[in-house]
Amino acid sequence: MNTRSARNAQAPRRPRLAVWKFASCDGCQLSLLDCEDELLAVAEAVELAYFPEATSTVLPGPYDISLVEGSITTPHDRERIQQVRRQSKRLVTIGACATSGGIQALRNGRDVTEFARIVYARPEYIDTLATSTPIAAHVRVDHELRGCPIDKGQLLATLAALLHGRRPPLPSHSVCEACKRAGHVCVMVAHGTPCLGPVTQTGCGALCPGCARGCYGCFGPKETPNTAALSAHLAALGMDDAARRRLYQTFNAGAEAFRKAGDA
Amino acid sequence: MTTSRTRVIEVDTLARVEGEGALTLRVRGEQLLGVEFRIFEPPRFFEAFLRGRDFREVPDITARICGICPIAYMMGASQALEDVCGVTVDGTLRVLRRLIYCGEWIESHVLHMFLLHLPDFLGVPDAVALAATHREAVTQALRVKKLGNEIMRAVGGREIHPVNLQLGGFYRAPERSRLAALLPEIAWSEAALRHLLDVLAALHFPAFEVDYEFMALRHPDEYAIDRGEQLVTSTGIAAPLSGYDALLTENHVRHSTALQSRRADTGTPVHLGPLARVNLNRAQLPAELQVLAEALGLPPDCRNPFKAILARGIEVLYALGEARRLIEAYREPATPAVTVEPRAGTGFGATEAPRGICYHRYAIDAGGQVLDAKIVAPTSVNQRQIEADLYRFAATRLALPDAELRHDCEQLIRNYDPCISCSTHFLDLRIEREPG
Ligand code: SF4
Numbered sequence: 001m002n003t004r005s006a007r008n009a010q011a012p013r014r015p016r017l018a019v020w021k022f023a024s025c026d027g028c029q030l031s032l033l034d035c036e037d038e039l040l041a042v043a044e045a046v047e048l049a050y051f052p053e054a055t056s057t058v059l060p061g062p063y064d065i066s067l068v069e070g071s072i073t074t075p076h077d078r079e080r081i082q083q084v085r086r087q088s089k090r091l092v093t094i095g096a097c098a099t100s101g102g103i104q105a106l107r108n109g110r111d112v113t114e115f116a117r118i119v120y121a122r123p124e125y126i127d128t129l130a131t132s133t134p135i136a137a138h139v140r141v142d143h144e145l146r147g148c149p150i151d152k153g154q155l156l157a158t159l160a161a162l163l164h165g166r167r168p169p170l171p172s173h174s175v176c177e178a179c180k181r182a183g184h185v186c187v188m189v190a191h192g193t194p195c196l197g198p199v200t201q202t203g204c205g206a207l208c209p210g211c212a213r214g215c216y217g218c219f220g221p222k223e224t225p226n227t228a229a230l231s232a233h234l235a236a237l238g239m240d241d242a243a244r245r246r247l248y249q250t251f252n253a254g255a256e257a258f259r260k261a262g263d264a
Numbered sequence: 265m266t267t268s269r270t271r272v273i274e275v276d277t278l279a280r281v282e283g284e285g286a287l288t289l290r291v292r293g294e295q296l297l298g299v300e301f302r303i304f305e306p307p308r309f310f311e312a313f314l315r316g317r318d319f320r321e322v323p324d325i326t327a328r329i330c331g332i333c334p335i336a337y338m339m340g341a342s343q344a345l346e347d348v349c350g351v352t353v354d355g356t357l358r359v360l361r362r363l364i365y366c367g368e369w370i371e372s373h374v375l376h377m378f379l380l381h382l383p384d385f386l387g388v389p390d391a392v393a394l395a396a397t398h399r400e401a402v403t404q405a406l407r408v409k410k411l412g413n414e415i416m417r418a419v420g421g422r423e424i425h426p427v428n429l430q431l432g433g434f435y436r437a438p439e440r441s442r443l444a445a446l447l448p449e450i451a452w453s454e455a456a457l458r459h460l461l462d463v464l465a466a467l468h469f470p471a472f473e474v475d476y477e478f479m480a481l482r483h484p485d486e487y488a489i490d491r492g493e494q495l496v497t498s499t500g501i502a503a504p505l506s507g508y509d510a511l512l513t514e515n516h517v518r519h520s521t522a523l524q525s526r527r528a529d530t531g532t533p534v535h536l537g538p539l540a541r542v543n544l545n546r547a548q549l550p551a552e553l554q555v556l557a558e559a560l561g562l563p564p565d566c567r568n569p570f571k572a573i574l575a576r577g578i579e580v581l582y583a584l585g586e587a588r589r590l591i592e593a594y595r596e597p598a599t600p601a602v603t604v605e606p607r608a609g610t611g612f613g614a615t616e617a618p619r620g621i622c623y624h625r626y627a628i629d630a631g632g633q634v635l636d637a638k639i640v641a642p643t644s645v646n647q648r649q650i651e652a653d654l655y656r657f658a659a660t661r662l663a664l665p666d667a668e669l670r671h672d673c674e675q676l677i678r679n680y681d682p683c684i685s686c687s688t689h690f691l692d693l694r695i696e697r698e699p700g
Contacts, residue, residue, distance in 0.1 A: 027331020
């Protein structure tokens with residue numbers, strides 16, 4: 001029934017925005033609806049061509065910008081992401097699920113049949129892949145927004161940059177640097193609290209240290225993270241191997257650097 | 265309408281729900297043969313990978329089940345694990361828990377009422393189109409929604425997957441001044457919402473009533489939100505939380521990756537959510553809100569599911585008033601959390617998520633390692649009720665053109681604000697008409 005509303009028929013051609021969902025919690029796409037002050041302006045700057053969580057309008061591709069949430073966990077989704085790529089000029093992955101496989105990548109390397117048996121009475125009804133993989137493992141990705149969930153400010157800045165034909169301004173330094181700049185007390189130095197800040201990419205605003213807890217790495221590894229040094233420090237704080245593995249391997253368990261640091 | 269042809273009507277994706285799913289209506293002539301409300305969310309296996317985790321890690325993990333109602337998943341898990349360890353979080357820490365939960369109710373309810381559901385009543389595709397004719401209402405609703413998020417941020421550090429919650433309470437107690445700064449916006453929102461409720465009360469509600477079995481949490485002293493002591497139903501059942509599994513069983517049907525819940529003894533569906541709460545716990549709402557509910561067209565024992573939008577409205581007003589009261593009473597606590605030491609056992613927790621009871625049960629060992637987890641999302645309970653409603657509703661409307669029938673069925677589904685992400689993936693609506 002895919003209504004094409006009057007506004008779409010009359011307005012001059014605006015860039016078409018599509019929002020796609022794969023295995024996820026919906027939190028990252030909700031971030032767009034959480035931009036309460038900017039939502040109507042965004043909806044005027046672009047044509048919301050496909051965003052089922054927010055509208056029943058469905059306009060055909062190609063789409064100028066596709067935001068992709070979620071990871072690939074089923075044979076059907078493995079096909080669907082190819083179609084999404086073909087229809088998208090710029091494809092931006094949003095969130096830990098899409099950029100690293102998300103928390104559901106905790107199944108990777110485990111017995112997924114056993115997992116299905118634990119959760120479902122009739123595991124034979126369940127059609128799932130053994131792994132949860134990021135979008136970039138399947139198709140070319142133009143830009144990625146990290147985080148579980150993504151940061152609204154980064155989302156808006158990225159949309160604005162793409163609409164003006166610029167590269168999104170996404171910093172690649174660590175949470176640790178952002179934390180120092182924010183003037184927080186270092187939880188690791190002051191309280192001996194384990195913190196992934198030194199190896200995690202910035203973008204959240206150093207939220208966890210701001211709440212007097214250690215960073216749990218939801219923005220994933222920064223470029224060339226020195227996990228060996230951090231792991232040595234965690235061991236010196238008295239953390240055992242199992243706890244260290246769990247610390248690295250939660251929200252971005254499938255990210256190469258965190259997976260390796262956890263298994264080391 | 266000819267009844268001698270097979271007719272298939274399809275909506276690829278049911279819009280304006282959180283997550284994706286599918287519906288098939290099978291019609292022969294003027295007879296409805298079957299209804300299947302399908303949920304295809306790719307399984308994410310939370311209950312499986314929680315095994316072996318440390319009990320303190322659970323709330324941050326369960327939050328990721330749902331980006332729309334993370335507090336429900338964090339708080340249910342926390343209370344179940346505190347239950348195992350013999351800890352009750354009370355006093356000021358409890359005030360903060362209820363406050364952040366009010367923030368989630370405000371944000372989630374307003375999102376659904378004005379951005380997702382109201383477009384159905386007014387026949388437009390989305391809130392952006394709605395803004396063309398009702399700009400003031402949409403901008404006011406967005407501002408109230410934003411306040412809900414601000415409450416969550418002030419207490420929890422961020423609105424989606426807050427970072428400041430832990431077993432026993434919080435990592436850092438918010439400063440009183442930070443919370444008090446929200447009071448003017450709460451007052452503005454209360455006034456704005458009363459005005460918005462008048463808009464909702466004037467909507468046309470299809471005449472449709474169902475003899476539901478409602479179920480909700482009940483707390484002896486207050487309208488249950490963040491915790492309750494009993495599970496109560498409109499048929500007179502009152503059970504402790506530990507009685508949940510005896511009351512409802514989960515059934516795995518072929519067409520769904522969400523487990524469907526129903527009464528263990530009779531196999532019949534139950535109805536969770538705002539309509540159930542407003543009916544069952546109405547006496548615990550302030551007298552003024554009870555009168556207002558009646559005036560808006562929500563009498564006691566209302567059984568019209570389309571009026572759930574009004575029940576949400578009453579609950580948002582209530583949550584705003586609660587937030588004001590809780591902030592006014594707030595004094596910064598001496599410590600942000602009580603200590604929770606692990607001990608072996610099984611514990612139960614349940615809260616009233618925006619969409620209804622969200623149930624958690626965990627078993628841990630003496631070292632705090634999770635041995636077993638069971639989590640029931642409200643939508644997997646309502647899923648069966650939605651099917652039953654559709655059956656009844658569609659059966660009386662088969663003479664309608666397909667487009668209208670489809671619209672009405674989608675609106676009916678959205679009455680429940682189904683949060684399919686909590687369990688699901690692909691909702692496409694199909695009406696198959698077979699030769700009569
Ligand atoms: S990255 Fe986190 S917040 Fe975003 S969809 Fe995945 S689980 Fe949800």
